[in-house]
Amino acid sequence: MPDALRLTGYGPSVYTWVVRLALAELGADYTYVEVDPFAEDGRAELPPLHPFGRVPVLAHGDFTIWETAAILDYIDAEIAGGRMTPVAPQARARMRQVIGIVDAYGYWPMVRQVFANRVFRELDGAPVDEAEIAAGMERAAPVLTALEAIAAEGLVLDAVRVTLADCHLVPMLTYFAKAPEGALALKRCPALGTWLAAMHARPTISNTMPDLGAEMTGET
CATH class of the missing domain: 3.40.30.10 (Glutaredoxin)
Structure with missing residues (x-):
């Protein structure tokens, strides 16, 4: 390059x-x-x-x-050369679907409502909005159900071949799981939880994990 x-x-x-x-x-x-x-x-x-x-x-x-x-x-x-994008049409479609789910339905409730309120606000000494957390958990439930089905299917999110979907989803679920409510919800998703644990064994995760001592907005 x-x-x-x-x-x-x-x-x-x-x-x-x-x-x-x-x-x-x-x-x-x-x-x-x-x-x-x-x-x-x-x-x-x-x-x-x-x-x-x-x-x-x-x-x-x-x-x-x-x-x-x-x-x-x-x-x-x-x-x-597209190594992290599956060649098989079904797996490639699932990868795109995971990314779409995360961006359209997952980010706001998991990160902005649950994580930002329960974890970031507490770190910052700001008041926690329990109603916002509850609303985020309600909105996150169908997201987790959809992602659990995809992880159980095994076309992507298998922690064997890392795709763009893995890179997109790991940070979201890692932040979500830092809230006790998020961690508990993930325990009810065995395939997703197994995948996330396997991904966290990769050194790329720990080597890139952010410092959470700063503000959490302004993202796309």
């Missing part, structure tokens, strides 16, 4: 972690630039890179791309 990769992100961001995890799984060399979307400098620095002022953003030479799923597609194709 003639041009260097440059990832702009925010350390605690779950979506920044998704990209860093994929890059680690691919063994990619890249430059990481930390930008705080909530600091004055960050708010000024991001709009030229991302029209909505969010992270992560990937630059490869003079090509810049944002939106996490698109970034993952690009680096997998560019770095590894």
Whole structure:
């Protein structure tokens, strides 16, 4: 690859972690630039890179791309010739489905409602909104049911061949499970729980896991 990769992100961001995890799984060399979307400098620095002022953003030479799923597609194709994308149509479709489920239905209740309130707010000394946690758990229930069925099916999420779906889902469920309510809900999902435990045995997870001592928003 003639041009260097440059990832702009925010350390605690779950979506920044998704990209860093994929890059680690691919063994990619890249430059990481930390930008705080909530600091004055960050708010000024991001709009030229991302029209909505969010992270992560990937630059490869003079090509810049944002939106996490698109970034993952690009680096997998560019770095590894699609190694993390299944060839079989059914497995490839399931991979895309997992990513779609996570983005459309999983991120908000699991991360923003449950994790951010139960874990992040407590770390920050802020009041916890129990009603918001309860609402998040209710919304997360059908997401877990859908993901459990996919993990049990075995086309993807088998912790043997890591796909883009694994990279997209591990950070979400890891943050969710840091809340006691999330951990308990995952215990009722044996296939998903087995997959997550196996993924956590991979050094790429511990090597890229964020420091949670900072704010958790401003993501895409």
